[in-house]
Amino acid sequence: MKPLSHDDKIYAFKRATGAFAKSHHRWSERAASGLSDEELAEALQFELGVFGGSGGPGQMDIVYQGAGLKIWAGWDVFNHHETKPIFEGQSTIEMARHVYGIADPDDDQLALL
Secondary structure, three states: OOOOOHHHHHHHHHHHOHHHHHOHHHHHHHHHOOOOHHHHHHHHHHHHOOOEEEOOOOOOEEEEEOOOOEEEEEOOOOOOOOOOOOEOOHHHHHHHHHHHOOOOOOOOOOOOO
16 A cells, blocks of 8 residues: 555545535634634534545545544555554544644643744
């Protein structure tokens, strides 16, 4: 199986969470003041839904599920029952914070910007 680059993983994450980005207005007011890990997990689980995916000839195959906040991706056909997700649980939350710029109100670390 062809390994995924960092950019590939970000692309897969954005594709899997596209509903979150499109419905960001649903979460934008709450996200402006930050979301705790629990609140962000709830939002991501809602937007990922029960189960979904995308792919096709020449496209990256992506599978995702809200339960466990799991996202699988690959350039080759894979079995999501046997393949480890590229994001799961906390790593999905951390990537959402990075990609969508959502702060954690419980984080006392000062911004470096």
